[in-house]
Amino acid sequence: MSTHHIKLTINGEVKEADVPARLLLVHFLRDTLNMTGTHIGCDTTSCGACTVLVNGRTAKSCTLLAVQADGAEVMTVEGLAQNGQLHPVQEGFTVKHGLQCGFCTPGMMLSAVALLKENPNPTEDDIRWGLSGNLCRCTGYVNIVKAVQYAAEKMKA
Numbered sequence: 001m002s003t004h005h006i007k008l009t010i011n012g013e014v015k016e017a018d019v020p021a022r023l024l025l026v027h028f029l030r031d032t033l034n035m036t037g038t039h040i041g042c043d044t045t046s047c048g049a050c051t052v053l054v055n056g057r058t059a060k061s062c063t064l065l066a067v068q069a070d071g072a073e074v075m076t077v078e079g080l081a082q083n084g085q086l087h088p089v090q091e092g093f094t095v096k097h098g099l100q101c102g103f104c105t106p107g108m109m110l111s112a113v114a115l116l117k118e119n120p121n122p123t124e125d126d127i128r129w130g131l132s133g134n135l136c137r138c139t140g141y142v143n144i145v146k147a148v149q150y151a152a153e154k155m156k157a
């Protein structure tokens, strides 16, 4: 299999590597960079556990090749907290108990960040629609919605 040199910015840091053409972005993050905050649930674009932001938009990193992210700005859950301060979305998940096992949580939070950037005043329906690509097998949706509502209020303040 051919290899390709890629250079991308992940959570503000430039990363370069030679990668096989068929390496998925999620495996690049987890196995090459040891950034295991991005989870793999289904590997078939269904669950959203692998959601990251690519150039500010949500992407399921199990469906994107690492070479397709060449030159992109990628944000993962590891990039949410800044200077020791939790991102309002992380704070919301903590305060409102928006997680049970936590497996879906990184992907949920990245989807929530993208949603709130696009729509700072989401209704409950907007939140449910915005997170509809992310599944929680613990079915903790009620508190996940409350967590995003908390973050929306905090970000407005």
Ligand code: FES
Binding pocket: 039, 040, 041, 042, 043, 044, 045, 046, 047, 048, 049, 050, 051, 060, 061, 062, 063
């Ligand atoms: S692991 Fe990517 S959508 Fe489930």
Ligand code: FES
Binding pocket: 098, 099, 100, 101, 102, 103, 104, 105, 135, 136, 137, 138, 139, 140
């Ligand atoms: S908290 Fe367990 S899968 Fe969502």
